[in-house]
Amino acid sequence: MKNSVNRKKRSPGALMIAAAIVIMGFSALAADNEKDSRADDIKAVFVYKFTGYITWPEDDDKPFTIAILGKTSLLEPLKTIAEKKTVDTRPLLIRECSNVDDVSGANILLIAETMEKHLEAILKKAEEENILTVGSSPGLAKKGVAINFCPMEDRIGFEMNLNALKRSGLGVSSQLVKLAKLVEEDRPRDAGGELK
Amino acid sequence: MNWFKNSSIRGKLIAIQLLTTLAGLALYGAFTVINETHLHSAAMTRKSETLVKMIATNCTSPLDFQDVSAAEEILSSAVADEDVVNAWIYDAAGVLFATYSRPDSTEFHFPSMKAGIYRLEQGFLTVSKEIARRGETIGVVSVRLNVRYLRTAVVRSGGIAALVLVIGMGVSLFLSIFLQRAISTPIHALVGVVRKVSETGDYSIRTGNKRNDEIGVLCDGFDAMLQKIQQREDEKNNAAATLRESEVRYRGLFEDCPTSLWEEDFSEVKRYIDELRRSGITDLRAYFTNHRDAIRQCADLIKVLDVNRATLDLLQYDRREDLCAHLSKVFHEESYALLMEELVFLAAGNAVFQTETINRNRHGEKLHVNMTVAIVPGHEETWSRVFVSLTDISSRVRAEEELRRLNQDLETRIEERTAELALAKERAESADRLKSAFLAAMSHELRTPLNSIIGFTGIVLQGIPGPLNEEQTKQLGMVQRSARHLLDLINDVLDLSKIEAGQLEVESKPFNAAESIEKVIHLVLPLAEKKGLALSVNISPDVGELTSDRRRFEQILINLINNGIKFTEEGHVRVECMVEDKTLVTRVVDTGIGIKPEDTGKLFQAFQQVDVGLSRNHEGTGLGLSICKRLVEKLGGRIWVESEWHVGSVFTFTLPIA
Numbered sequence: 122m123k124n125s126v127n128r129k130k131r132s133p134g135a136l137m138i139a140a141a142i143v144i145m146g147f148s149a150l151a152a153d154n155e156k157d158s159r160a161d162d163i164k165a166v167f168v169y170k171f172t173g174y175i176t177w178p179e180d181d182d183k184p185f186t187i188a189i190l191g192k193t194s195l196l197e198p199l200k201t202i203a204e205k206k207t208v209d210t211r212p213l214l215i216r217e218c219s220n221v222d223d224v225s226g227a228n229i230l231l232i233a234e235t236m237e238k239h240l241e242a243i244l245k246k247a248e249e250e251n252i253l254t255v256g257s258s259p260g261l262a263k264k265g266v267a268i269n270f271c272p273m274e275d276r277i278g279f280e281m282n283l284n285a286l287k288r289s290g291l292g293v294s295s296q297l298v299k300l301a302k303l304v305e306e307d308r309p310r311d312a313g314g315e316l317k
Numbered sequence: 318m319n320w321f322k323n324s325s326i327r328g329k330l331i332a333i334q335l336l337t338t339l340a341g342l343a344l345y346g347a348f349t350v351i352n353e354t355h356l357h358s359a360a361m362t363r364k365s366e367t368l369v370k371m372i373a374t375n376c377t378s379p380l381d382f383q384d385v386s387a388a389e390e391i392l393s394s395a396v397a398d399e400d401v402v403n404a405w406i407y408d409a410a411g412v413l414f415a416t417y418s419r420p421d422s423t424e425f426h427f428p429s430m431k432a433g434i435y436r437l438e439q440g441f442l443t444v445s446k447e448i449a450r451r452g453e454t455i456g457v458v459s460v461r462l463n464v465r466y467l468r469t470a471v472v473r474s475g476g477i478a479a480l481v482l483v484i485g486m487g488v489s490l491f492l493s494i495f496l497q498r499a500i501s502t503p504i505h506a507l508v509g510v511v512r513k514v515s516e517t518g519d520y521s522i523r524t525g526n527k528r529n530d531e532i533g534v535l536c537d538g539f540d541a542m543l544q545k546i547q548q549r550e551d552e553k554n555n556a557a558a559t560l561r562e563s564e565v566r567y568r569g570l571f572e573d574c575p576t577s578l579w580e581e582d583f584s585e586v587k588r589y590i591d592e593l594r595r596s597g598i599t600d601l602r603a604y605f606t607n608h609r610d611a612i613r614q615c616a617d618l619i620k621v622l623d624v625n626r627a628t629l630d631l632l633q634y635d636r637r638e639d640l641c642a643h644l645s646k647v648f649h650e651e652s653y654a655l656l657m658e659e660l661v662f663l664a665a666g667n668a669v670f671q672t673e674t675i676n677r678n679r680h681g682e683k684l685h686v687n688m689t690v691a692i693v694p695g696h697e698e699t700w701s702r703v704f705v706s707l708t709d710i711s712s713r714v715r716a717e718e719e720l721r722r723l724n725q726d727l728e729t730r731i732e733e734r735t736a737e738l739a740l741a742k743e744r745a746e747s748a749d750r751l752k753s754a755f756l757a758a759m760s761h762e763l764r765t766p767l768n769s770i771i772g773f774t775g776i777v778l779q780g781i782p783g784p785l786n787e788e789q790t791k792q793l794g795m796v797q798r799s800a801r802h803l804l805d806l807i808n809d810v811l812d813l814s815k816i817e818a819g820q821l822e823v824e825s826k827p828f829n830a831a832e833s834i835e836k837v838i839h840l841v842l843p844l845a846e847k848k849g850l851a852l853s854v855n856i857s858p859d860v861g862e863l864t865s866d867r868r869r870f871e872q873i874l875i876n877l878i879n880n881g882i883k884f885t886e887e888g889h890v891r892v893e894c895m896v897e898d899k900t901l902v903t904r905v906v907d908t909g910i911g912i913k914p915e916d917t918g919k920l921f922q923a924f925q926q927v928d929v930g931l932s933r934n935h936e937g938t939g940l941g942l943s944i945c946k947r948l949v950e951k952l953g954g955r956i957w958v959e960s961e962w963h964v965g966s967v968f969t970f971t972l973p974i975a
Contacts, residue, residue, distance in 0.1 A: 170381045173451055276383055296378035300387055
C-alpha cells in the first residue's frame with residue numbers, strides 16, 4: 122500500500138485543481154448569492170466524473186465529446202474543465218448544439234431545460250448512437266434520461282435510469298449505481314408512446 | 318568472576334549446569350515471545366491492510382461525488398472487527414471527509430492528515446492508505462486498531478516462557494546436585510590426599526584409586542608422582558647423610574691436616590681481573606707492576622673462608638678470626654709480588670700454582686714455605702673456591718744449607734788431600750825409580766863376584782887344583798848350586814828392576830820363530846828327560862818370520878816351559894805355535910798340578926808363588942811369570958793362563974807378527 126503510494130506519483134496540478142473546485146464548491150455553499158453558479162460548477166465536475174464510471178464503446182481515435190443541446194449555465198464550467206482534462210487519453214471536447222441532429226458523434230449529451238420538448242427525438246438519437254443522456258430537471262429520469270441531477274438533502278445528488286442506460290448500450294459501475302437514486306419509467310416506453 | 322575461580326568444584330559444576338540451562342531456556346523463551354509477537358503483529362498488519370484496501374476501493378465514488386453518508390456506511394460496515402476502534406477518510410484537500418468510531422470506544426480526536434502510513438502509539442496501531450482514482454489521489458483512509466490483544470498474546474507467551482524457565486532451572490538444579498557428585502566426590506577425595514600429604518609431608522600415602530576415568534588416571538599419576546618423590550626424598554636424605562659424613566670427614570681432614578690449609582674465595586678478584594681485561598688490559602703482569610695499588614686491591618678482595626689449626630700454628634696466631642679478617646694483615650711486601658705472579662699464572666688458565674717462597678709469621682719471623690694455590694675443580698670459571706696450602710720447609714731449607722756447606726768443606730778437604738797424595742805419589746815413584754836404578758846397578762856388581770865364585774868352584778870340582786875327597790866334592794857342589802841359584806835370582810831381579818825402572822830396551826828385528834822354538838826345546842829337553850817327561854812340539858806350517866825381539870821371545874818361552882816342567886810330575890809338556898789373525902799364538906800345555914781358579918789372578922804378580930808357605934816344594938824365584946807378563950806386554954802382546962786343578966795348565970801368549 123505504501124509502495125503503491127510512492128510509485129503512483131500524484132499529479133500536484135490535478136490535486137490542486139480538484140481542491141480548488143471543492144473549495145469553490147464549499148465556499149459557494151456558504152455564500153447564498155453564489156449558490157447557482159456554485160451548483161453549476163459541481164454539476165459540471167460531476168458530468169466529467171461520470172466518464173470514469175461508464176463503460177464507453179471503444180473509439181479511441183476521436184476526442185471525447187460532450188454535446189450541450191440548448192442554452193445552459195453548465196457550458197462555461199465545462200469548458201474550463203475541458204481545457205485541462207482528458208478522458209483516459211482522449212482530449213475532451215465541448216460541443217454546443219441547437220439541433221438534435223448536431224448531436225451525432227458525441228459521447229455525453231447534456232440536455233438543457235429549453236430542449237426538453239424534443240426529448241423523444243433526443244432519446245431516440247441517444248439510443249442509436251450510444252450516447253449518455255444527462256439532464257438537470259426534476260422527473261427527467263422517469264421520462265427516459267439516463268442520469269438526472271436532483272437536490273438531495275444538503276447536497277446535489279442524481280437519479281439514474283438503468284433501463285435507459287441499457288437501451289443506450291452503456292455499462293455502469295456499481296460504485297456509481299450505489300450513490301444514485303434509482304428510477305424507472307412509469308410505464309415501459311415504446312415507440313409512439315406518450316411522454317407526458 | 319573471582320568467586321567462580323575460587324569456588325569449589327561442586328559449586329562450579331552446579332553453576333555451569335544452571336547457567337547452561339538458564340541460557341538455553343532464556344533463549345527459548347525469548348524466541349517464543351519474539352515469534353509470538355511477530356506472528357500476531359503480522360496477522361494484525363495483514364488484517365488492517367486488507368481493511369484499508371477494501372475501504373479505499375469502495376470509497377472512490379463517495380469521494381468523487383461528495384457522498385459522506387455513503388462513505389460512513391462503508392466505514393461502519395467495514396469495521397466489523399472488534400480490534401478496529403476508529404476509521405476515517407480525508408479528501409484530496411486533506412479535509413476530514415467521513416469518520417466512524419466504535420460505539421464502545423473512548424472519545425477520539427481525529428488527527429489532521431499525516432504522512433505516515435503505519436504508526437503505533439499508546440497501544441493503538443494506525444494504518445493509512447491513499448484512495449486513488451484514475452491515477453489521481455482523491456483521499457486517504459485510516460483505521461486505528463487496538464493492539465491490546467497483541468500485548469496480551471505476548472504477555473501470555475512470556476509468562477509461559479518464564480514458567481518453563483523456573484521449572485527447568487529447578488529440575489536442572491536437582492539433577493546437577495545429584496550428578497555433580499560423580500565428578501566432585503573423587504576429586505574431593507584426591508584433594509584430601511593432596512592436603513594430607515602436604516600437611517604431614519608423608520609421601521607414603523596413596524590415593525588407593527580403583528577408577529579408570531580421567532580422575533582415575535590423575536590419581537594414578539599422583540600416586541606415581543608420590544612414589545617418585547618418596548624415592549627422591551630417600552635418595553636426598555641418603556645423599557644429605559653422605560654429604561654430612563663427607564663434610565665431617567673433610568672438616569676433620571682439613572682441621573687435622575699437618576699442612577697449613579686455607580680455603581679462600583677469589584671470585585671478586587676474578588671479577589676484578591675480568592673487568593681489567595674487558596677494559597683492554599692484556600698484559601696483566603705489566604699492569605700490576607705499574608699499579609701497585611691494583612695488586613693491593615686484589616689482596617683486599619680475597620676472602621679467607623677458613624683456615625685450619627696447622628695454619629694458626631704455622632703463623633703463630635691464636636684466633637682464626639685474625640687471619641680470616643684481612644689477608645693484608647699477614648701480607649708483607651714480598652707477598653704482593655708473589656700474589657701478582659699467582660694471579661697472572663691463574664689468569665692464564667692454570668688451575669694450580671706452586672712455588673717456594675718466604676712467608677712471615679705473626680712476629681715477622683721468616684718462614685720458608687712451599688705454597689700451592691689450587692682452584693677447586695668445578696670452580697674454574699668463578700674462582701669461588703680456592704685451596705691454598707703452606708708447607709713449612711724451613712727445616713729442610715736449613716738442612717739443605719747445612720749440607721751444602723758440608724759439601725763445600727768436603728770438597729776443599731778432598732782437594733787438599735789429593736794434592737798431598739799426588740805429592741806423596743810423586744815421591745814414591747821417584748824413590749821407586751831410584752830403587753830400580755840402584756838394583757840394576759847393584760845386580761851387575763853382584764854378578765861379577767858370583768861368576769867368579771861359580772867359575773872357581775867349577776875349577777876346584779874338576780880337580781884341577783888337586784883331587785878332592787867325596788865330602789869336599791859334595792860340599793863344593795852345594796856351593797856351586799847355591800851360587801847358580803843366586804845368579805838366576807840376581808838375573809831375574811835385574812830384569813824385573815830394569816823393566817820397573819823403564820830401562821828395558823826391546824829390539825824389533827825379523828827372525829824365524831820356528832827356529833827359535835826348536836833352539837829353546839833343545840835347551841830344556843835335558844831337564845824334561847831328567848824328570849821323565851815327554852816334551853813335544855807342534856808348530857803350524859804357516860809360522861815363519863816374526864818381527865820382534867828374538868832373545869826376549871826365547872826367554873819367555875824358556876820361562877814358560879821351565880815352569881811347566883817344574884810343576885809337572887808325570888805326563889808331558891807340549892809346545893804349540895800357530896798364526897791367527899796376523900798374530901803369533903804360542904801355547905805351553907802341561908799335565909801338572911794346575912792352578913786353582915782363585916789363584917790365577919795373582920799368578921803374574923812379582924814375588925808371588927802360588928803355594929806360598931810351609932810346603933814350598935818347587936824352587937824358583939817367583940819372578941818368572943811376572944817377567945814374562947811384562948815382556949809380552951812390552952812386545953805388544955798378551956799372556957793368560959787357563960788351568961784346572963790337578964789336571965794341567967795352558968799358558969798362552971800372543972805377539973804381533975809385524
